[in-house]
Amino acid sequence: MSTATAFQPPPPLTGGKLVLGSFAVALATFMNVLDSSIANVAIPTISGNLGVSVHEGTWVITLFAAANAVAIPLTGWLTQRVGQIRLFVGSLLLFVLASWLCGIAPNLTALLAARILQGAVAGPLIPLSQAILLGSFPKEKSSQALALWAMTATVGPIAGPALGGWMTDSYSWAWIFYINVPVGLFAAAVTWAVYRDRESPVRKLPIDTVGLASLITWVAALQIMLDKGKDLDWFASPVIIALGVVALLSFLFFVIWELTEPDPIIDLRLFKGRNFLVGTAAISVGFALFFANLVVLPQWMQQYLAYPAVNAGLVTAPLGIFAVLLAPVVGKLLPKAELRVLATLAFLGFAAVFFMRSQYTTGVDTFTLVLPTLLQGIPMALFFVPLTAIILSGLPPEKIPAAAGLSNFVRVFFGAAGTSLATTVWNDRAVLHHARLAEQASPGNPRYTAALESIQSAMHLSPGQSVAFFERGLNAQAIMLGLNDIFWVSAVIFVAIVPLIWLTRPTKGAMSGAAAAAH
Template sequence: MPNPMTSELPPPLTGGKLAMGSLAVALATFMNVLDSSIANVAIPTISGNLGVSVDEGTWVITLFAAANAVAIPLTGWLTQRVGQIRLFVGSILLFVLSSWLCGVAPNLTFLLAARILQGAVAGPMIPLSQAILLGSYPKEKSGQALALWAMTATVGPIAGPALGGWMTDSYSWSWIFYINIPVGLFAAAVTWAIYRSRETTTRILPIDAIGLAALVTWVAALQIMLDKGKDLDWFASPVIISLAIVALLGFLFFVIWELTEANPIVDLRLFKGRNFLAGTIAISVAYAVFFANLVVLPQWMQQYLAYPAVNAGLVTAPLGIFAVVLAPVLGKLMPKAELRILSTLSFLGFAAVFFMRSHYTTGVDTFTLVLPTLLQGIPTALFFVPLTAIILSGLPPDKIPAAAGLSNFVRVFCGAVGTSLATTVWNDRAILHHAQLVEKANPGNPNYSAALEAIQSVMHLSPGQATAYFERQLNTQAIMLGLNDIFWISAVIFVAIVPLIWLTKPARGAASGAASAAH
């Protein structure tokens, strides 16, 4: 990070400045990633308060992620135009403003608009937080800087459901957004006070406006198509067909334009590199599955197990225990370890956790819910940093920022797509299981007749009431079986993408090399 008055890199921070600077940047990172998941457990409450369905309420999560993904590729251009520190602090302050707008939203339309703004201004914060932290530490401590970043980036989505549940139950859902205001103002003030003298040089560069417009067009069309598909009966709807055509043509135009543009907003030529291509696909597919499960699990607990929002959040909270404990160990292990082995262990660990969850029943107890979540912290700790190092391995230093931005864009966008697909597949599988169960629940089946008689006798219900009760139980079972399918498919996907890791060939010391190149 060159000083604007010289061409030299500013020296690493020391002492109190290093501690406070790391804290401020970490808090900004934490606040950012927290908002990717804090709304997860509040969706049923938000939907009820605003008078919309839970499926519509899920847009609060997916539109934030989609807007965030689109903004990430702009980070490089904005950094050179505005300056690294000014852009980071400005993004934090705009994030605070958009959080306040989310909190005061009177209806879903206003809330979604505020979430889109929030996701967009959050885009530059993650890549810039990495760069600022790496520039604050000596090169030999790059691993520690990356471990600190990974710890805050990992704990955010994990702490989000627990914190969001507590605030929703104890106060109101608006507070899941208001909490960002004091945190953001503190982080912005401290970052500006410590880092403003370390601002990067700026220069005016042309922006690829056509590429940006194409990117926004196909991403928006695809996301709306995925979110509205279930409600509109997918391709039986002219609206869905139109959105699919716009998304496809927009994507094809975007790819052709970016590959021929002199100053592309997204450097797609990076995908020519084996490490970047295989690593980005692996981390993006894995993140899509990981994040989608963080969304559907709390919803199921609240809607079908009658868990209060705070309890649903607390069930997911133990995920952070191993993730935090192992982060410093990983920082020391990374320079010597075989990154592909660490990533493989991560994926197999995720597969084992989701396989455990695929055996849940409607009578599942809290310990059985918590145990896989606790164990999931181990593969989570091994997830982000080794794969990021593989992705950046072998790239020249001048390509590192663009590569980090592009891989983050694909990962975050896949998280939004994965959430939409998971909720749709869950619904479809539940409908299928319901139909299969109903086939056996007919008056010609003596077991069905006996079950109805038992319900009437034990619960003192009329035949009509007993039938209605049986239907509710059958629906709950179908929902459970559909969710089990989601967990089982998730486990299979994690195993299936392991070979992608071994298509890469990271150089020795790739972790420290990538970190040093980012200085």
């Protein structure tokens, strides 16, 4: 068995092998990123077909993200135990299996179990795809490898919603998962054919089983609490109280254990670094707001604007256009730019986009929906890379893989938690707005009476029908106002995070290949 000290990295690939291998690895990355957004527009359809509420349907997204977050820190240990190529191909094949199980799921419970498996086995794919690509290219062309990876990862948000909407409307929601089967099998077969002789060394390492168990416990308890809180009336329910206690105690135990364990599964001591702590907090909160809004927007369009799934997908598809176009520009700016300035521009850009959305009305037209989504690609291009460079700046090379895994874990988990909180807050705000609007809808209010008479006359409805029609309009208005609150608060939080970015130490210069792994 090879040892890490004796191992010599294989030479870069050339010719057809380089093209074919890069394509297969990039395709696997695309499939993984695509799966994180393709389900967003299908949630109302999935919920209706399985006979559950849209809020419960959102668990399809949040539980995938939570499982994915837990699996990410295990990538380094698994790579050393199994080998880089075997782990990548094995994860791909398990991802294919989990996707097929998602497609054939007869009920929500089976679908959620398959999504948890899918999220868990997807954990190693992103960091390993970067490592494999970097090893395929000569060192002087590492920037080309990272550019290829970034382009592939960014195209996912463009294709995901549109492809998911088209499949849901034209065939069945199950096909958003079935599509992974041929793509994943092809990518796994080609990757194995090209890279099987380039395996990394393996060695037996102990695993922090206690730390892993406590990590899974508090993440699972907290995510279930956030997902079920609305349905069970939060802390009026003993189940939610119990989940909260388990999450808190297991989290405290996890922190104490990891700080005293010589080989922790997550090195919490990294948070002692100012740039790592502040940068991770900024990117995680920002990603939570970004991802949560990416989930609720298509739901609103389908449920309350009567958009078909494919149309809702096309409205959200322009998100990645500017991100792709500006990626080379940002790459040229990095070596000489002050990264805190770029990150500040990203957060202010997000704030402007969400403020634009907070002005939506129930009669909003398609152009007004598309414009903020298109513009959102500009801050996206300035968001991940500069903040990742800030997070990993000043760390010794041997700490970068652990730091990348930890920051990625926190970011992805915040995305799952943020989605759960956003859907709950949206519902609560809609209920509040409905109550306030309904206070004015009393027979003693002449404006209400005049509105009913106008509806009855214009649409030739009976008094009872006109009341029902008015109530539907009032409910749609309350839902819209609740969503506007989400957008407005998101904009405020993005602005509030800007001073946090400037608490980091000045950082200038492009990321190294290892630093890019945090993305």
